[in-house]
Amino acid sequence: MMRRENALMLAGWIVLALLPLWLPYVGGYTALGTKVLIYGMGVMALNLLLGFAGGLSFGHAAYFGLGAYGAGMTLKYLAPSTPLALLVGTLAGGIAATVFGPLVMRRRGIYFAMITIAIGQLLYFVAVRWNNVTGGEDGLAGFERQPLHFPGWVFDIRNETKYFYVVLACFTVAVILMRMLLASPLGHTWVAIRENRRRAQFLGVRVDLYVWAAFAISATFMALAGALNALLFNFTSPQDLHWILSGDFVIMIVLGGMRNFWGPLLGALIYIFAQDYLSSVTDNWMTFIGLLFVAIVLLFPRGILGLLRRRGRAAA
Amino acid sequence: MSLLRLDSVSRHFGKLQAVQDVSFAMDAGELRAIIGPNGAGKTTFFNLITGFVPPTSGDVWFDGESIRDKPVVYRVRKGIVRTFQITEVFPDLSVYENVRFGVETAQGVNGRPWLPRDKRTAIARRTDELIEVVGLAAKADRVVSELAHGDQRVVEIAVALTMNPRLLLLDEPTAGMGDAETDHMVNLIRRLHSERGLSILFIEHDMQIVFGIAQKITVLDRGRLLAEGTPAEVSANEAVRAAYLGEEAKA
Numbered sequence: 001m002m003r004r005e006n007a008l009m010l011a012g013w014i015v016l017a018l019l020p021l022w023l024p025y026v027g028g029y030t031a032l033g034t035k036v037l038i039y040g041m042g043v044m045a046l047n048l049l050l051g052f053a054g055g056l057s058f059g060h061a062a063y064f065g066l067g068a069y070g071a072g073m074t075l076k077y078l079a080p081s082t083p084l085a086l087l088v089g090t091l092a093g094g095i096a097a098t099v100f101g102p103l104v105m106r107r108r109g110i111y112f113a114m115i116t117i118a119i120g121q122l123l124y125f126v127a128v129r130w131n132n133v134t135g136g137e138d139g140l141a142g143f144e145r146q147p148l149h150f151p152g153w154v155f156d157i158r159n160e161t162k163y164f165y166v167v168l169a170c171f172t173v174a175v176i177l178m179r180m181l182l183a184s185p186l187g188h189t190w191v192a193i194r195e196n197r198r199r200a201q202f203l204g205v206r207v208d209l210y211v212w213a214a215f216a217i218s219a220t221f222m223a224l225a226g227a228l229n230a231l232l233f234n235f236t237s238p239q240d241l242h243w244i245l246s247g248d249f250v251i252m253i254v255l256g257g258m259r260n261f262w263g264p265l266l267g268a269l270i271y272i273f274a275q276d277y278l279s280s281v282t283d284n285w286m287t288f289i290g291l292l293f294v295a296i297v298l299l300f301p302r303g304i305l306g307l308l309r310r311r312g313r314a315a316a
Numbered sequence: 317m318s319l320l321r322l323d324s325v326s327r328h329f330g331k332l333q334a335v336q337d338v339s340f341a342m343d344a345g346e347l348r349a350i351i352g353p354n355g356a357g358k359t360t361f362f363n364l365i366t367g368f369v370p371p372t373s374g375d376v377w378f379d380g381e382s383i384r385d386k387p388v389v390y391r392v393r394k395g396i397v398r399t400f401q402i403t404e405v406f407p408d409l410s411v412y413e414n415v416r417f418g419v420e421t422a423q424g425v426n427g428r429p430w431l432p433r434d435k436r437t438a439i440a441r442r443t444d445e446l447i448e449v450v451g452l453a454a455k456a457d458r459v460v461s462e463l464a465h466g467d468q469r470v471v472e473i474a475v476a477l478t479m480n481p482r483l484l485l486l487d488e489p490t491a492g493m494g495d496a497e498t499d500h501m502v503n504l505i506r507r508l509h510s511e512r513g514l515s516i517l518f519i520e521h522d523m524q525i526v527f528g529i530a531q532k533i534t535v536l537d538r539g540r541l542l543a544e545g546t547p548a549e550v551s552a553n554e555a556v557r558a559a560y561l562g563e564e565a566k567a
Contacts, residue, residue, distance in 0.1 A: 180429070180430065181429050184428060184429045184430050184431060185420040185425045185426050185427070185428045185431060186426065186427055186428060186429045188413070188416065188417050188420060188426075189417070189420070189421075189426045189427070191406070191409065191413075192406050192409070192417045195406035195407060195408055195409055196404060196405065196406050196407070198404070199404045199405070199406065200417075200421075202388055202389075202392070202404075203392065203417075203418065203421045203475075203479065204388075204389040204392045204393060204421060204479075205421055205426055206426075209427070210426065210427065213427070259408075
């Protein structure tokens with residue numbers, strides 16, 4: 001069983017690695033594949049909190065956006081270094097979530113959602129108002145991802161295909177780390193909290209602390225996704241912090257299946273391809289996503305992957 | 317020295333006297349039943365022992381230490397572990413995952429994002445062992461919410477056992493069970509007591525079970541201690557007969 005799953009994952013990874021070769025034949029382009037991986041990583045990270053620890057964050061765009069602005073501003077104002085940009089962006093989101101965590105960790109259900117939205121909107125308005133640094137409504141431009149310098153070798157990732165492989169590498173590392181987390185006692189504790197918070201509490205588990213950890217860890221990976229996204233387009237805007245994007249993240253997760261480790265990736269794939277194809281046909285592409293969303297929620301509450309695997313349980 | 321001792325403990329909720337001036341002592345290794353008509357204060361009595369509600373007056377001692385003001389978690393660490401009247405499990409997880417979580421909690425490794433292999437092996441072994449003890453080995457991979465009610469209660473006990481209890485409190489362990497399930501549960505309680513030397517205090521309505529397995533019985537009525545003694549003493553007690561008049565006393 002385990003071996004079959006590993007074989008499946010290896011096959012999936014090979015398909016991904018060869019994506020720049022085959023994607024054009026199905027009407028896509030490399031940057032679209034890159035975007036799917038970036039959003040996929042982000043929503044898989046959000047799903048650590050949402051699907052596994054049971055915390056409904058409606059404000060995770062805040063950390064996506066912080067990652068994006070952190071990376072963009074590093075390149076623009078600090079130093080022309082891609083690794084540094086990614087590091088600063090990731091840390092910006094991770095640290096912010098760690099600081100906001102105590103505001104969030106004791107809340108449950110709708111209150112959890114509300115406070116996460118509020119924090120997200122706060123950051124959104126900072127980005128809009130502080131326009132001499134952030135570029136305000138127009139967004140942050142005027143930076144470009146820089147070639148990676150290795151000893152004796154320069155990898156010029158300004159090329160889209162090469163950048164795809166940078167993203168694929170980040171995605172792979174992030175996915176391995178997230179899987180390890182879910183298979184660890186910490187991951188088991190998250191699931192236990194989701195399943196029966198009271199019971200976990202009575203066993204002596206400091207529930208708040210682990211919700212905080214889930215929030216911070218999930219936001220850190222989300223910030224990495226945001227940083228990679230800013231470098232993909234060499235641009236970011238307040239939309240990357242807005243609660244509408246947070247809602248899109250949740251939609252992707254629900255589409256794919258939130259009780260499943262890979263579900264959100266599938267959700268991101270569907271969402272982003274639908275957006276790309278449908279938006280060239282009609283401005284009202286969101287209607288179709290909406291209909292699909294309603295159908296899934298009503299008919300397959302465990303999402304598309306949850307449907308494929310009859311019982312999509314924890315990755316562990 | 318008693319394992320557990322309550323000195324004139326009372327608890328009111330507003331005007332309601334849930335438990336009134338009850339003194340109680342239990343030795344290590346005892347299998348004791350708490351009985352009493354509905355509203356006798358049995359569950360409140362449990363809550364006072366486990367720390368879910370503090371007493372209005374009186375003192376609670378465990379193993380020679382006053383635990384009156386200690387929180388639930390402290391008491392769990394000391395070995396006072398309970399199950400609930402309503403089944404409390406992690407419904408969407410397998411039997412194995414339920415028990416493993418308990419084992420990891422008992423070993424204090426909850427927050428660890430990574431464990432060395434020998435630790436993981438030790439946790440897996442302990443998990444298997446406890447599932448074996450409660451007789452659920454064949455159902456270890458089943459999702460708990462899909463199990464029969466009786467098996468879910470057994471899972472609860474397995475999770476309670478992970479906490480290395482010195483005193484196990486069971487709140488109506490056979491409530492809502494069929495005959496076969498009840499037999500299984502009664503046997504389990506008996507085995508935990510005789511084979512593992514566990515001190516067990518249980519609330520139970522089924523008098524056949526109570527008189528069948530308890531070494532001593534404590535009877536509560538309207539928040540007060542009504543009687544206490546061996547099954548023979550309690551069944552001969554006039555006050556108990558009066559309290560149960562028309563109910564189980566006839567049976």
